[in-house]
Amino acid sequence: MAFVNLQNVTYKYPLTKAPVLQNVNLQVDEGEFVSIVGPNGAGKSTLCYALAGFVPHFFKGEISGSIEVDGKESSKSTLDEWVLNVGLAFQNPFNQISGAKYTVFEEIAFGLENIGVPREEMKSRVEDAMALTGIRDLADRSPYSLSGGQQQRVALTSILVMRPKLLVLDEPTSQMDPIGTREVFGTIRKMAEEGMTVVLVEHKMEWIAKFADRVIALKDGSVLLEGKPNEVLTSDLLVENGFGISRYTSTAREAKKQGIWKKESLPVTLDEAAEGFTK
Amino acid sequence: MNIEIKDLRFTYPTGLEAVSGISLTLEAGEQVAIVGQNGAGKTTLVRHFNGLLQPTSGSVKIGDWDTKKTSVAKLASRVGYVFQNPDEQLFSRDVLTEVTFGPRNLGYSKEKTDGLVERALALTELSDKTETNPYDLSPTWRKMVALASIIAMDTPIVIFDEPTTGQDAVNVARIANVIAELQKEGKTVITITHDIDFCAENFERVVALSKGQVLLDGPAREILGQEEILAQTYVEPPQLTRLGKRLRLKETVRNQEEFLNAIARRA
Amino acid sequence: MHERLSFHIKRDSFIHNLNPLTKLVLTLTLILIAFTFPWYWTPHLLVLVAIIPLSLLGKVFREFSVTALRLILPAAGFLFLMQAFFQPVGSDVIFKFYFLDVTQESLMFAFRNAMRVFVMVSAFTLFLVTTHPSELMSDLTRRGLPGQFSYVIISTLQILPQIIAKSQTIIAAQRSRGLDTESSFFKRAGSLIPLVGPLVFGSLMEVEERAIAIEARGFTSKQTKTSLHEIPDPSFDQMLRWVLVALIILSIALNLWLS
Numbered sequence: 001m002a003f004v005n006l007q008n009v010t011y012k013y014p015l016t017k018a019p020v021l022q023n024v025n026l027q028v029d030e031g032e033f034v035s036i037v038g039p040n041g042a043g044k045s046t047l048c049y050a051l052a053g054f055v056p057h058f059f060k061g062e063i064s065g066s067i068e069v070d071g072k073e074s075s076k077s078t079l080d081e082w083v084l085n086v087g088l089a090f091q092n093p094f095n096q097i098s099g100a101k102y103t104v105f106e107e108i109a110f111g112l113e114n115i116g117v118p119r120e121e122m123k124s125r126v127e128d129a130m131a132l133t134g135i136r137d138l139a140d141r142s143p144y145s146l147s148g149g150q151q152q153r154v155a156l157t158s159i160l161v162m163r164p165k166l167l168v169l170d171e172p173t174s175q176m177d178p179i180g181t182r183e184v185f186g187t188i189r190k191m192a193e194e195g196m197t198v199v200l201v202e203h204k205m206e207w208i209a210k211f212a213d214r215v216i217a218l219k220d221g222s223v224l225l226e227g228k229p230n231e232v233l234t235s236d237l238l239v240e241n242g243f244g245i246s247r248y249t250s251t252a253r254e255a256k257k258q259g260i261w262k263k264e265s266l267p268v269t270l271d272e273a274a275e276g277f278t279k
Numbered sequence: 280m281n282i283e284i285k286d287l288r289f290t291y292p293t294g295l296e297a298v299s300g301i302s303l304t305l306e307a308g309e310q311v312a313i314v315g316q317n318g319a320g321k322t323t324l325v326r327h328f329n330g331l332l333q334p335t336s337g338s339v340k341i342g343d344w345d346t347k348k349t350s351v352a353k354l355a356s357r358v359g360y361v362f363q364n365p366d367e368q369l370f371s372r373d374v375l376t377e378v379t380f381g382p383r384n385l386g387y388s389k390e391k392t393d394g395l396v397e398r399a400l401a402l403t404e405l406s407d408k409t410e411t412n413p414y415d416l417s418p419t420w421r422k423m424v425a426l427a428s429i430i431a432m433d434t435p436i437v438i439f440d441e442p443t444t445g446q447d448a449v450n451v452a453r454i455a456n457v458i459a460e461l462q463k464e465g466k467t468v469i470t471i472t473h474d475i476d477f478c479a480e481n482f483e484r485v486v487a488l489s490k491g492q493v494l495l496d497g498p499a500r501e502i503l504g505q506e507e508i509l510a511q512t513y514v515e516p517p518q519l520t521r522l523g524k525r526l527r528l529k530e531t532v533r534n535q536e537e538f539l540n541a542i543a544r545r546a
Numbered sequence: 547m548h549e550r551l552s553f554h555i556k557r558d559s560f561i562h563n564l565n566p567l568t569k570l571v572l573t574l575t576l577i578l579i580a581f582t583f584p585w586y587w588t589p590h591l592l593v594l595v596a597i598i599p600l601s602l603l604g605k606v607f608r609e610f611s612v613t614a615l616r617l618i619l620p621a622a623g624f625l626f627l628m629q630a631f632f633q634p635v636g637s638d639v640i641f642k643f644y645f646l647d648v649t650q651e652s653l654m655f656a657f658r659n660a661m662r663v664f665v666m667v668s669a670f671t672l673f674l675v676t677t678h679p680s681e682l683m684s685d686l687t688r689r690g691l692p693g694q695f696s697y698v699i700i701s702t703l704q705i706l707p708q709i710i711a712k713s714q715t716i717i718a719a720q721r722s723r724g725l726d727t728e729s730s731f732f733k734r735a736g737s738l739i740p741l742v743g744p745l746v747f748g749s750l751m752e753v754e755e756r757a758i759a760i761e762a763r764g765f766t767s768k769q770t771k772t773s774l775h776e777i778p779d780p781s782f783d784q785m786l787r788w789v790l791v792a793l794i795i796l797s798i799a800l801n802l803w804l805s
Contacts, residue, residue, distance in 0.1 A: 058758060079761060079766070080768060083761065083764055088758070088762045090758075097759075099697075099704045099756065100697050100704075106774055111764050114765050114769070115769050116769035116770050122772065122774055123774070144704065144708065148317065158763060162764070177473075178515045244448030245448070251519060251522075258539065260542055270521055273522050274522060331718045350726075352724050352726040358722075359722070362715070366744060366748045366751070367744050368720060369747075370740045370747075384726070385724045428723065
């Protein structure tokens, strides 16, 4: 039995005409790192909300099918119970700052206060989480004084500190520079290796190819493709459906037509491209 | 219409010096990308071009107008500025009204305004959405409305602040197309961007800022290959430039065409 | 940039180290005594024997006196003038100003009221300057104030400066589109919609996202909340609060008895 199990999930927001998710089937194993790609409007964020319990508990609307995480069924649970198992961080870091706290340290502790973690344990968990994401030096700063990239790290840390079994991340590195992105992907990979299940929406293909176990391509609310990162991210179907792809892939595809790229498979990362063009 | 920046310095009331002595000339019709890490002074610099910020010292001239002596409302007829977040400027109940707002403020005739609005809507592929409320559109399309509402002002200089953030591949292509069209019309396009691949594919000149100063300035081909210097402002060269370096190609390549040509020559 | 809206000045002083509730009770005591104790010179004396010594004890005398001289005193002065001129009491006219009579009674009356307001605002200022808002709120939450209530207070304090910053960006964006915000009042009134519209729409979206973000961090959890900071409440504080409450009762009782 998969750790995350979505069966025929169809969902419509109260104010939209058409369903945003249509017959989504999705299984993720415990400790697996799955990445979701897709053009704007494909339903990526809605899928994240569904995994994290906000669809339908927060947004209401019409839902059918079943959402199970760790053997529990979302429709039979309440949101405040659900979030203990499933953590969510999303794109806009500014709106994720609670506003209730004056320092980054307090901000990260906010969730632990809410769920009643004793003070000493709280402090050590906050310390550990900050060390993990490399923001120890921000501990005493006001969350509002940080750059977008730093705020995104704080948002991620604020969720990691809750130690969810399933971590759902919706473009958590959109405002980070290349170095920051690399570090954060490394952290997420490490969490997955320690047994946390990760579902990550991202459009930085190179990083997905390097770090994710599996990729799911979403289009118009349905799963278009799924499989190993390299298979999915180099598929012709992605280009035809308006997905963003790595420049290495598109260039190698063109080179293949011209007979310059000799390998059968196409590259996603710099290393793969360099290797293929060297031969 | 040239932009002349002389010894520009700007200090925020908090005491933070965001621009520390920049001199630049941006020629009429140039396509310039401004890159650099957060806090390098990119937005602070371009907000001087339409007078939103006034130099602490030094000067900025737009053609023959000194921004110190010209109101923002007047400068708006020469410099259009698309803000990063469309939600910070959209307020009308339909797309047409929104796009008409700018040219109407500039006092153009009804005929001229209608023509400009129509052209801007066509360019941004919004012609079939004129009656829609901008807030019923997806964020992607709201971005296009924001673009259209500035393009319709028909200014000789257009500034884009992070136009591709949060946009998918299809919309990035649309935005690139808009920039190419503006170039054909002889307009100066200045773009702040983090998206270095987008920068490589659409801009001829690159200015890299770091700590309020110009770190590098020149043709994109020369600038984007300078990995070590760019790293000082947390910018990585474009994907294909890096690939070209890895393969030890003789020249710096920026885009697919240049890369494939260079590979073909090598073979 | 505005980082936050807080008057708190971080110092290590006797006042700073008092329990937040003690400080709140002390503030209320000063205000209530100034308004109820039935002796004319009470508020004046309170400034000398309480407000000024407390600001010294709290190591904020310099900051406090600047605020008092620049803001509180002018406001109290204005109130004094208003009441001196417009309070129709007494008959002992000291001087006339056009059709307005100023009597000795109205002067005395105005002087006391101005001093009462001065004590009230000063006491609150001292309270805000020496108390960190989040300490106050976690202390009150621990004592049974609903968590949602203290969240609303603190987040409003924090988010207001962000809204101000955002409205400045919106103004900049619309000015860039040729909106003339610097000319006549008539034109400016017409330019309100382009400024307010984005602020309202934007805020609605932000509120939804922020609600999701705090919910994801267990905000509505049925668990009893814990607190990162331990806020000490020694027996000295508890005793002091009882003494202060007794003073309040005494002052009010005297006031009722003598009236």
